[in-house]
Amino acid sequence: MSRTLVLLRHGESEWNAKNLFTGWVDVALTEKGRAEAVRGGELLREAGLLPDVVHTSLQRRAINTACLALDAADRHWIPVKRSWRLNERHYGALQGKDKAQVRDEYGEEQFMLWRRSFDTPPPPLADDSEWSQTEDPRYADLGDDLPRTECLKDVIARFLPYWDSEIVPDLEAGHTVLVAAHGNSLRALVKHLDQISDDDIAGLNIPTGMPLLYELDESMRPTVKGGRYLDPEAAAAAAAAVANQGR
């Protein structure tokens, strides 16, 4: 039985375009991002990869990317499941800040620690910040689970329970599963799937709007390490652009 998983980072968001740390701030897709999402869906259709179920975060850039991609693949009608556990990494007090300015102010080493280290979270976001989610009704039930900052290790800790309880059962049922999420929540999942070390994960960047295909064995391990981008050349160029943000 095939266990087919497709990962899709949302298309370019308004804050990707402005080079701002985004995290849990619920920004919209740009026109380019919407086009990327449609192209992602066309790639799925051309590859004959037709999702049976989609999992998304609670953030509009992922939700709308999934809608646009599935519409382009003529799969707009499939069941959808959403969870905060697929949200982008909470970027703490960096949310809303310009990446290049943060790098200039704190230096390359601290910038990269906050941005890509495994276990160094940025300083927490104050609850009275305009970029706080404490009053956001979609997170009203989270209580103490509502993050004020996260490192990648924290994202893995909140993502994996959802992977085990919601996504793995869909894969075991033989469904082709689409996960529409975010740069760092997908880095968390890829680290788990490919068993990437805490150090090496710093070098992994996931491009916007590029479907990444994994076929999984009965132990939910990839049959091909790293999976396969449906458009590998475009994905490599776009991942390099993500790596260079802030420069």
Ligand SMILES: O=C(O)[C@@H](CO)OP(=O)(O)O
């Ligand atoms: O700002 C963010 O939330 C993320 C994704 O856009 O940025 P980065 O790639 O720097 O982790």
